[in-house]
Amino acid sequence: xxxxxxxxxxxxxxxxxxxxxxKTRSMLTALGVIIGIVAVTLMGTAISGIQTGFDKSMSILGxxxxxxxxxxxxxxxxxxxxxxxxxxxxxxAEPLNRMIAAxxxxxxxxxxxxxxxxxSVKRGDxxxxxxxxxxxxxxxxLISVVDFNEGRFFNExxxxxxxxxxxxxxxxxxxxxxxESPIGKEVQISGQQFRVLGVGARQGSFLGLFSLDSIxxxxxxxxxxxxxxxxxxxxxxxVRDKLKLADAKDELTGLMRRVRALPPEKKNDFDxxxxxxxxxxxxxxxxxxxxxxxxxxxxxLFVGAIGIMNITFVSVKERTKEIxxxxxxxxxxxxxxxxxxxxxxxxxxxxxxxxxxxAYAMCFAxxxxxxxxxxxxxxxxxxxxxxxxxxxGLVSGFAPAWSASRLDPVTALRYE
Amino acid sequence: MLTTDTIRPRGPIVIDIENITxxxxxxxxxxxxxxxxxxxxxxxxxxxxxxxxxxxxxxxMNMLGCLDTxxxxxxxxxxxxxxxxxxxxxxxxxxxxxxxxxxxxNLLPRSTSLRNVELPLIYAGVDAETREERAAESLRAVxxxxxxxxxxxxxxxxxxxxxxxxxxxxxxxSIILADEPTGNLDSKTGEEIMALLENLYQEGNxxxxxxxxxxxxxxARRIVHLRDGLVESDATAEQPEIETLAxx
Numbered sequence: 001x002x003x004x005x006x007x008x009x010x011x012x013x014x015x016x017x018x019x020x021x022x023k024t025r026s027m028l029t030a031l032g033v034i035i036g037i038v039a040v041t042l043m044g045t046a047i048s049g050i051q052t053g054f055d056k057s058m059s060i061l062g063x064x065x066x067x068x069x070x071x072x073x074x075x076x077x078x079x080x081x082x083x084x085x086x087x088x089x090x091x092x093a094e095p096l097n098r099m100i101a102a103x104x105x106x107x108x109x110x111x112x113x114x115x116x117x118x119x120s121v122k123r124g125d126x127x128x129x130x131x132x133x134x135x136x137x138x139x140x141x142l143i144s145v146v147d148f149n150e151g152r153f154f155n156e157x158x159x160x161x162x163x164x165x166x167x168x169x170x171x172x173x174x175x176x177x178x179x180e181s182p183i184g185k186e187v188q189i190s191g192q193q194f195r196v197l198g199v200g201a202r203q204g205s206f207l208g209l210f211s212l213d214s215i216x217x218x219x220x221x222x223x224x225x226x227x228x229x230x231x232x233x234x235x236x237x238x239v240r241d242k243l244k245l246a247d248a249k250d251e252l253t254g255l256m257r258r259v260r261a262l263p264p265e266k267k268n269d270f271d272x273x274x275x276x277x278x279x280x281x282x283x284x285x286x287x288x289x290x291x292x293x294x295x296x297x298x299x300x301l302f303v304g305a306i307g308i309m310n311i312t313f314v315s316v317k318e319r320t321k322e323i324x325x326x327x328x329x330x331x332x333x334x335x336x337x338x339x340x341x342x343x344x345x346x347x348x349x350x351x352x353x354x355x356x357x358x359a360y361a362m363c364f365a366x367x368x369x370x371x372x373x374x375x376x377x378x379x380x381x382x383x384x385x386x387x388x389x390x391x392x393g394l395v396s397g398f399a400p401a402w403s404a405s406r407l408d409p410v411t412a413l414r415y416e
Numbered sequence: 417m418l419t420t421d422t423i424r425p426r427g428p429i430v431i432d433i434e435n436i437t438x439x440x441x442x443x444x445x446x447x448x449x450x451x452x453x454x455x456x457x458x459x460x461x462x463x464x465x466x467x468x469x470x471x472x473x474x475x476x477m478n479m480l481g482c483l484d485t486x487x488x489x490x491x492x493x494x495x496x497x498x499x500x501x502x503x504x505x506x507x508x509x510x511x512x513x514x515x516x517x518x519x520x521x522n523l524l525p526r527s528t529s530l531r532n533v534e535l536p537l538i539y540a541g542v543d544a545e546t547r548e549e550r551a552a553e554s555l556r557a558v559x560x561x562x563x564x565x566x567x568x569x570x571x572x573x574x575x576x577x578x579x580x581x582x583x584x585x586x587x588x589x590s591i592i593l594a595d596e597p598t599g600n601l602d603s604k605t606g607e608e609i610m611a612l613l614e615n616l617y618q619e620g621n622x623x624x625x626x627x628x629x630x631x632x633x634x635x636a637r638r639i640v641h642l643r644d645g646l647v648e649s650d651a652t653a654e655q656p657e658i659e660t661l662a663x664x
Contacts, residue, residue, distance in 0.1 A: 003541030010538050017526050325522040328483060329583070330511020330539035332504045409483045413518070 011339040015346040018315070026347055029311045033351025033392060034358065036301030041359035041385050043297040045377055047290045054286065060203065060212060061275040064242040065143055066252055068092065068111075068235040068270060073277040085269045090115055090220060090233045092259050093137075099255050107248035108255075109238040112139045115223050117231040121216055122188040123176040131172055132215045133189060135223020135231075143238040149173075151183045151198025154219050158197075162221035166194040169215035173199040187216075192226055194218065245274065301388070304351070305396040312344045312400035323404055324412030337405035344397025345390055352389025356382055422618065423637050423653050427459030430590050430622060431480060436489030436499075437645075438475050449475040451645035452489070457624065459590070462617045464625040464636035472645040474595075477626045481514055481593045482506045494590060511539050515584025519596035521576045523568040523583075529555060530564040533583045540587055554582040558612060574605035581612060591622045598632055610635050 019026040067073075070085050090113035100108045115135040121128050138159045140146065146153060154165050166187065173182050173196075182196040194216075203212040223231070239248035249272050256270055316323070323336055363377040438450040449472045457463055457480075467473040478484040479491065482498055485506070491499045493509060501509070510516075523532050533551035542550070555564055558578040568576055577597060584592050594613065598606030614635060617623050627633050641648040 002543070003539070006538050006541055006543075021526055321522065322524060325518075325524075326535070326539075327507065328481070328510060328516045328522075329536045330507050330587075332507045332539075334504075335539065410478050413483070413522070 007335050007338060008342075011335075011342040012346070014339055015343040018343055019346065019350070025311065026350070029307050030347050030351035030354065032304030032307035033301070033348050033389060034304075034355040036297070036304040036392070037352050037355030037385055037389060038359045038362070039297035039300045040294070040388065041356060041381055042362060043293045044381055044384070045359070045363055047293065048378070048381075050286060050289070054282065056204065058275045058278065061278070062144060062238075063275055064239050064245075065274070066108075066237045066239060066245075066249060067273040068237065068252065068256060069273055070232075070234075070270060072271040073273045074281045086260075088233050088235060088270060090135075090224075090235070092256070093235050095259050096235065096237065096252075096255055099258070103251075107240050107244050107251050109240050110139060110142055111235050111237045112137055112143050113220060113233060113235050114140070115220065115228070115231045115233040117223075117227045119189050119216075119227065121172060121176065123185070126176050128172055128175045128214070130214065131169075133223070133227060134215060134217045135220040135227070136217060137220050140217070143236055147201035147203075149199045149201050150181065151196070153217075154197055159219040159221060162219060162225055164192060164194045164222060165197050165219065167198045167200060167217040168196055169200050169211075169213040170202040171211055171213035172216055189216065189218075190226055245276075249274070301392060305392045308344050308347060308393065309396040309399060311347075312340055312397050313403075315343065316340060316400045316404040320407065320412050320415040323407050324409050324415065327407070327409040328413060333405040336407075337401045340401030340404050341394060341397045344401070345393030348389040348393030348396075349386070352386050355389075356385045359385070424460055424618070424620075426461050429456050430459050430494055431455070431457040432490075432492040433479070434490040436479060436486035436491055438472075438479065438484070438487050448645055450479070450486070453642075453645070453647055455640065455647065455650075457591070457622070459622050460617075460620055462613075462623045462625075462635070462637045464627060464633035464639045465642065466627060466630070466633050466639055467642035467648075468628065470644075471642040473626060473628070473642050475645075476642060477593065477595055477624075480591075480624060481516060482509045507539075511536055512587060513590040515581075515587070515589040515592040517577070517580050517584050517592065517594035517597045519599040521568070521573075521580045521600070523576060523579055525568055528565050528567055529560060529571070529579045529582075532568070532579055533586050536583060536587045550586055551582070554586040555579070557585065558582045572605075573601050574608055577601065577605075577609050578612065581609075581616075585616070585621075591624055592616065593624050593626070595626045596628075597625070598629075599627075606632070 068088055070088050071082055076082065093111040093113040096111040100106050100111065113136065117133050119131055119133045121131045121133075138154060138156045141153050149170065151167070153167065154163070158165050166189070168176070168182055168187070176182065176187060177185065182199055185196050186193045187196060188194070200213065200215070237252055239245060241248075252272055253268065256272070257268065260269065262269070326336065360377055433453060433455045435452045435454050436450060437448070437452055439446050439448045441447075451472075453472075453476060465473055465476060475484070479486055482493065482501075483506075485491075485501070486499055489499065490497070493513060496509070498506070498509060516522075524535070530548065530551050533554055534547045537547040537550060552561075552564060555561060558581050560575060560578050560582065563571060563575060563579075568579070571579065581592075581597075592613075597613070598609055601609060610632065613623055613625070623636075625633065625636055633639050638650070638652040640650045
């Protein structure tokens with residue numbers, strides 16, 4: 001054991017001496033690993049960034065809210081079975097809430113209807129288009145997290161009287177009121193004046209597809225009065241316990257069948273969606289992106305590993321006589337094997353460290369230049385990067401080190 | 417002629433070889449390098465193995481140095497049967513029992529004298545402090561106490577061979593096996609190295625010299641001539657009486 005430790009220390013010293021005396025060669029060889037590690041780490045960063053962005057988007061949907069919609073969120077292959085479905089009406093919320101209240105130990109808490117349409121919003125000469133206008137009730141904050149920069153949500157009275165009031169998403173407020181507070185000011189939607197009650201906090205985008213800040217929320221009766229044509233509606237139902245989501249879903253399905261008065265032999269003509277549906281659609285896509293990305297970047301690391309293997313073979317060849325001398329002086333096979341494994345590994349570790357430094361700098365630069373792009377450089381990534389480097393060194397150094405350890409001392413000593 | 421003046425009494429048997437053979441298969445042909453050599457070497461002998469090239473001299477040296485194993489025959493080193501040992505067991509024997517001195521010195525080019533001499537001790541599992549102590553002591557013994565931090569390319573040929581001899585000595589081996597130790601040196605430096613080996617012999621070391629030069633072999637007390645893989649002659653200087661020693 002003691003001997004093994006001395007041999008190990010000796011091997012590290014030799015490895016460093018070798019790198020020092022062959023600086024150019026070592027750096028060129030390490031370059032392969034550097035490129036490989038940078039590629040793999042950046043890919044890993046991007047993948048975990050996508051994951052984080054995805055999770056964040058999912059949390060906006062809420063993991064304790066069921067969405068009663070006309071169509072399923074997940075992609076279906078038999079769309080013809082769905083096309084004749086009736087629209088979801090915002091009025092369903094009322095009977096649903098009545099039935100929830102009447103059910104003892106219901107798994108459901110509260111149903112809130114929403115209606116959506118895309119409109120332009122104007123204020124004076126400023127206009128923003130493609131804004132997601134949403135109509136809902138005063139109960140909306142009870143089922144969804146609504147953060148305000150300033151102001152408040154509309155109340156029961158404003159809802160019932162169909163008041164011309166609205167809430168602006170962060171981006172809308174920013175575009176229309178670049179230098180003043182919008183609270184109490186008026187904006188124009190489809191020629192109607194709306195008084196601004198509040199401004200939402202910045203939320204970012206959903207899966208990078210659409211901004212959650214380009215939104216205007218108005219009371220549902222107001223919405224119906226002005227925008228009901230071509231709007232789409234759903235009913236959102238908050239569940240009591242998100243661990244019993246499946247039970248809640250079953251209960252809600254039953255309630256919806258009663259609301260729609262479906263006879264038992266008829267299939268559901270609506271869908272109950274939850275964030276899980278998105279996940280099951282997007283996970284395979286996400287995973288195959290990750291797999292393809294890691295495979296491609298892994299190739300560059302593989303090329304780097306071949307470089308290491310090559311240079312270690314050269315090193316063994318050049319130092320055949322030295323190997324013979326060491327064997328004559330009492331080095332065992334294990335000693336020689338270890339020595340060359342450590343040489344290849346130390347080049348990889350060097351490459352790994354430099355590669356990680358580059359990767360860190362690049363992540364930092366990307367994060368600074370594009371704050372919205374989700375990059376994450378974690379300690380775990382560093383550990384994985386180093387682990388991969390060491391593994392690369394061991395794997396690529398093994399064949400040459402093995403051949404060195406099996407050299408016949410007589411032949412090796414005679415080698416010129 | 418053999419020097420008889422300062423011959424020392426020999427000790428117990430270190431190397432006991434009985435009828436060893438070695439053959440190599442080269443393509444279609446089988447080369448018989450050794451055809452049955454029997455030899456006993458005692459502790460504190462100074463022996464030279466001579467012979468023209470192709471005589472099996474190098475092969476015998478590789479056997480004696482435990483770098484290679486015989487095809488047949490018996491080889492005992494300090495009573496241990498070496499002929500059946502595996503690579504790692506042979507490495508241990510080489511490390512503990514044999515000090516090699518090569519014609520081409522075989523020093524590690526980028527290491528200092530001290531580190532070169534330490535090498536066998538690393539493989540023997542000696543701790544760093546003791547290693548350095550013993551390596552320094554060994555270097556002083558060959559007269560290189562002031563060259564410890566020099567690298568081989570900063571030393572003359574003779575000094576390099578001294579470092580190699582210090583390395584051979586450092587683990588207190590049973591035999592010192594010198595293969596043409598003066599082959600790469602000019603004759604004056606060669607003589608200095610031979611004087612050093614003589615000293616080591618006088619201090620009680622066992623020395624086996626492999627050479628084809630009669631002038632070098634002359635320093636030994638016993639000369640074994642090989643020819644065509646067989647021992648041709650084995651001449652030992654007579655054990656002198658203590659009184660004769662005084663007169664000569």
